Amino acid sequence: MPAVKIVAEWSKEENDLRMESTLEFVAAIDLKGHIKPEQRVFGLITGYDYGSLPPGDYPFTGKESDQELLKMDWGRDYQKFNSTINVLGRRLKPGDIITHVEKPGIENTYDYKILFVTYF
Numbered sequence: 001m002p003a004v005k006i007v008a009e010w011s012k013e014e015n016d017l018r019m020e021s022t023l024e025f026v027a028a029i030d031l032k033g034h035i036k037p038e039q040r041v042f043g044l045i046t047g048y049d050y051g052s053l054p055p056g057d058y059p060f061t062g063k064e065s066d067q068e069l070l071k072m073d074w075g076r077d078y079q080k081f082n083s084t085i086n087v088l089g090r091r092l093k094p095g096d097i098i099t100h101v102e103k104p105g106i107e108n109t110y111d112y113k114i115l116f117v118t119y120f
Contacts, residue, residue: 001039004029004119005117006087008098008112010047011050019055021047023085023098025062029119037065043072045100069101093117 003026010021025043027035035041041062043094047055060083062070069084082103092098102108 002031002119003027003033004033004092006092006098007116008114011111011113013095020048021110021112023100025060026089027062030078031118033119034089035087035092037063037070037088041070044114046055050115075081 005026005105006024010022011019012018023043023045025041027037027041028039029034034107042059043062044057044059045083045095046057058074060074062072062085064071064073065088067091068086070086070087072083074083083086084101086099092114094117096114098112098114100112102110
């Protein structure tokens with residue numbers, strides 16, 4: 001089964017003093033290059049120092065979807081956070097923007113620019 005690895009960098013404002021952050025994940029894809037959430041997605045957000053979670057690196061899995069959004073499962077300690085990334089229904093390529101929404105509301109929305117896409 002074909003798969004893809006995506007590496008994206010947080011597109012923060014130039015004068016933002018918070019640490020750098022990356023969003024990385026691996027997922028099975030179909031013949032169109034679209035992510036198959038039913039096969040589970042495995043990922044990691046590094047340098048997370050914004051939103052409601054304390055600073056650190058956070059692994060996640062994703063398997064459920066809502067329209068074009070992949071629901072992120074942070075594990076048992078952070079179940080209360082309802083996070084999504086808009087990666088479904090499109091073929092991702094370098095330069096594309098992935099929007100991470102921690103929970104409903106504009107104040108918890110973060111854009112990541114895709115740097116690398118590796119197919120295997």
